Amino acid sequence: MSKMNWRGCLFGAAVVCMLAGLAFAGDDASPAQGDPGDKVARLETLLNAQQRKIEALEEQLTAASAQDQDAARVEAIKQQVREVLSEDEFRESLMPSMMQVGYDKGFFIKSTDGNFMMKIGGLMQFRWTHYQAQKRNHYLQPRLHRNDRTGFDFQRLRINFKGHAFDPNLTYLIDLRSEAANSYDTILTWAYIDYKFRDELHFRVGKFKSASTRANTTAHSQLQFMSRPMVDAVFGLGFNLGARFWGQLFDKRMDWYLDVTNSFSNEENFGSGRTITNDPAELDNNPALAFRFVWHALGDDPGNDFKAQSDIEIHDSPALDFGLHYAFNEDEYDARTTRIPFPLPRQTAGVGAFGLTNTNGLQIHQFGVDTAFKYMGFSATAEYIMRSVDPRRAGRQPFANWWLMTRQGDTTVQHGAYLQVGYILPIPGLEKKLEAVARVGSISALANDQDAAWEYAGGVNYYIDGQNVKLQADVTMVDEAPISSSYKSLANVNDDALIFRVQLQLAF
Numbered sequence: 001m002s003k004m005n006w007r008g009c010l011f012g013a014a015v016v017c018m019l020a021g022l023a024f025a026g027d028d029a030s031p032a033q034g035d036p037g038d039k040v041a042r043l044e045t046l047l048n049a050q051q052r053k054i055e056a057l058e059e060q061l062t063a064a065s066a067q068d069q070d071a072a073r074v075e076a077i078k079q080q081v082r083e084v085l086s087e088d089e090f091r092e093s094l095m096p097s098m099m100q101v102g103y104d105k106g107f108f109i110k111s112t113d114g115n116f117m118m119k120i121g122g123l124m125q126f127r128w129t130h131y132q133a134q135k136r137n138h139y140l141q142p143r144l145h146r147n148d149r150t151g152f153d154f155q156r157l158r159i160n161f162k163g164h165a166f167d168p169n170l171t172y173l174i175d176l177r178s179e180a181a182n183s184y185d186t187i188l189t190w191a192y193i194d195y196k197f198r199d200e201l202h203f204r205v206g207k208f209k210s211a212s213t214r215a216n217t218t219a220h221s222q223l224q225f226m227s228r229p230m231v232d233a234v235f236g237l238g239f240n241l242g243a244r245f246w247g248q249l250f251d252k253r254m255d256w257y258l259d260v261t262n263s264f265s266n267e268e269n270f271g272s273g274r275t276i277t278n279d280p281a282e283l284d285n286n287p288a289l290a291f292r293f294v295w296h297a298l299g300d301d302p303g304n305d306f307k308a309q310s311d312i313e314i315h316d317s318p319a320l321d322f323g324l325h326y327a328f329n330e331d332e333y334d335a336r337t338t339r340i341p342f343p344l345p346r347q348t349a350g351v352g353a354f355g356l357t358n359t360n361g362l363q364i365h366q367f368g369v370d371t372a373f374k375y376m377g378f379s380a381t382a383e384y385i386m387r388s389v390d391p392r393r394a395g396r397q398p399f400a401n402w403w404l405m406t407r408q409g410d411t412t413v414q415h416g417a418y419l420q421v422g423y424i425l426p427i428p429g430l431e432k433k434l435e436a437v438a439r440v441g442s443i444s445a446l447a448n449d450q451d452a453a454w455e456y457a458g459g460v461n462y463y464i465d466g467q468n469v470k471l472q473a474d475v476t477m478v479d480e481a482p483i484s485s486s487y488k489s490l491a492n493v494n495d496d497a498l499i500f501r502v503q504l505q506l507a508f
Contacts, residue, residue, distance in 0.1 A: 106508060108163070117163040123221050125156040127503040129489060134496035149491065153180035155503065156220055158189065169196040181486040190239050199252065204244040210237035210264060211244070211257035211292030212325050214370040214383055221507040222308035222467055224379070224422045224437045225474055226489075230455040230481070231416040231441045233488045234341060235366065235385040237264045237290060237327060252302045259290040263334040264327065264359075267485075284332035292325040299374075309381060310422050311374040312432050312463055319374040327366040330392065331359040338364070340389065340414070341445045341453075341482040341493070342406055353494040354445065354453070354482045361393035361400025377424035384417040415444040418455070435461040437474070443482045454479040472503045 100110050110117035131149040162173040175189040192206030209217055215228040216236035228236065242261030249256065262275075262283055275283055296302035299319035306321050331337055337358040344355045368385040393400040394409030403409060418441030425434045439457040459474025476499045481490045489499050 106162075110163075115167065116165055117168075118161055119163050121160045121162070122506075122508055123156055123158045123160075124154065124506045125220070125226070125503055127153050127155040127226065127501060129153065130500040131489065131491055132498040132500075133491075134498065146492075146495075154184070155180055155226070155487075157184075170194075171196070192244075198247075200247040200249055202244075202246050204246065205242075207239055207241045208244065208259075210240050210261060210288075210327070211246075211259050211290045212237035212327055212366070213368055213385065214323055214372065214381065217292070218309060219307070221505065222310075224309040224420065224435070224461065225439060225457060225459060225476075226472055226501050226503045227487055229383075229418040229420065229439060229441045230453070230478065230483075230488060230490065231383065231385065231418045231443060233266065233483050233485045233490060234414075234443055235368065235387065235416050236266055237338070237366075238266050240264060240288065242287070248303065253296050255292075255294040255296075255303065257290075257292040259288075261288045261290070263331065263336050264288045264290075264329050264338045264364075265336045266338050266483075284334050286330045286332055288327070288329035290325065290327040292323065294321060294323040296321055305374060306372050308467055309372075309379060309420070310424070310435055310437075310461065310463075310467075311377050311379040312424060312435070312466060314377050314424060314432060315374045316376065319372075321370075321372040323370045323372075325366075325368045325370075328364065329359065330363045331361065333360045333398070339483060340387075340402075341443070342402065342412075343445055344405075353480055355405055356483060356493045357401045357405055359389075359402075361391060361398065362402055363390040363392050364388070365390075377426065379422045381420045382418070385415070387414045387416075388412070389414065412445075417442060422461075433463050435463070437461065445482065452480075453482040467505075468507050470505050472505070473501070475500050 100108075100112060102108055104119075106119040106121040108117060108119040129149070129151065133146040133148060156177070157179045158175060158177045160173060160175040162171070164171045171194045172192065173194075174191045176186055177189045178184050178186040188207065190207045190209070192204050192208050194202055194204040196202045211217065213232050213236045215232040216238070218228075240259070240261035240263065242259060244257060244259045246255070246257040248254065277283070296305065297320045298317075299305040299315075299321075300317060301319075305315070305319040329338070337360055339356055339358055340362075341354045341356055344353055364387060366385065366387045368383060370381070370383040372381045373379065389402065389412045391400045391403045391409050394403040406412075418439060420437070420439040422435050422437040424432060425436060427434060437457075437459045439455070441455040443453045445452075455476060455478050457474055457476040459472060461473075462471045464470055476489070476497075478490065478495060478497045478499070481493060481495045481497065484490050484493050489501065491497070
């Protein structure tokens with residue numbers, strides 16, 4: 001109904017009411033009742049009241065009509081903007097791509113079209129260590145003594161850049177380190193380019209962690225102890241340079257990895273043998289192969305339930321993983337090679353214990369199985385690894401160092417295993433904050449004679465802000481270290497040591 005129609009209706013209603021009032025007055029009033037002038041005054045008053053009502057209604061109608069027109073005009077403009085921005089050419093000409101910045105588990109920069117993104121993250125681990133060497137140390141000759149060591153370090157100091165370029169499926173990562181284990185020299189930890197064809201198939205090239213032990217593939221910032229187990233120092237295959245095929249199957253319930261790399265190295269600051277050098281022994285012709293398979297048997301978030309070892313999320317339903325790995329390398333004198341322990345003959349100068357050599361001239365097969373469990377704040381991880389060592393250059397030049405030191409030319413089998421547990425203590429006021437952890441592990445290297453090394457560790461973690469900010473304290477007893485490793489706080493082969501550590505971690 002138009003504005004004029006409403007006005008006519010209102011005026012008509014007022015006239016009807018006025019005539020009805022006149023008729024009523026004419027019927028009921030007698031000649032003796034009042035002056036006709038009074039009647040006219042009453043009618044004028046009534047007419048004025050009706051006029052004011054009509055004017056008020058007209059104002060409301062005008063306001064409502066204006067709002068409807070404004071809303072229609074705004075909607076028409078929005079539709080025109082949508083149509084313009086739906087065309088890439090117009091969008092780029094009228095509103096060029098701009099950068100967005102912010103923080104989401106790292107500081108990020110990204111383009112408005114979503115095709116480019118870079119996230120900057122970092123890790124700082126400031127540690128105090130007391131390394132108490134035991135007098136029964138097999139490495140020391142009689143009447144010799146090794147001093148204890150105490151001091152502060154930046155055990156890990158890293159910055160990384162990751163994101164995607166040109167396509168969200170084309171991702172990259174660059175990680176640099178400058179920390180105590182490398183004398184604070186800045187080096188490349190890892191760097192890769194990864195393309196996702198689909199969830200089931202990715203292709204990656206660069207330097208990355210080899211698909212070996214569960215401990216090796218867990219991030220430094222997500223560990224329950226300040227370092228990985230002693231077992232991983234021997235059997236973990238570290239960072240290496242090559243190509244990887246990997247993917248997630250069956251709604252991400254299964255993960256698979258296949259690595260083809262130059263070589264293996266269990267030293268975290270190595271693993272990048274060069275192809276073109278003036279020394280042909282820098283890199284041999286044999287690639288190293290590693291395969292890993294993980295089945296997320298239980299859990300509400302497959303693939304993410306075990307990113308961290310601790311159960312600070314307090315899983316209200318059990319989470320369970322099973323994994324296995326296989327690695328192969330025939331080492332024809334790589335410059336970057338795996339270090340392996342062997343037992344020194346007991347008759348050698350009365351020393352006994354372990355020696356340490358490389359895999360040059362050896363063929364290595366390594367098998368491992370692992371499992372992890374979380375439920376209601378309790379977490380457990382266990383691994384078993386077996387490695388066969390086959391000297392390919394036993395008795396022929398160039399001699400394998402293993403054969404020169406052991407004189408053993410047949411296949412030798414080495415074993416390693418550990419069990420690690422943790423529990424988030426249900427203390428009122430400290431929910432998801434305080435955790436007790438414990439670990440036991442052993443290495444057995446069978447060559448000429450059997451020898452074994454043991455590790456016992458316990459500690460407490462205080463999660464100030466989850467895994468981002470946490471304070472850790474632990475103590476470890478090592479009985480005859482099979483390997484040296486700055487990252488594992490193992491100073492010398494054969495050390496019997498008691499190690500105290502306190503560490504503050506900041507990760508972003």
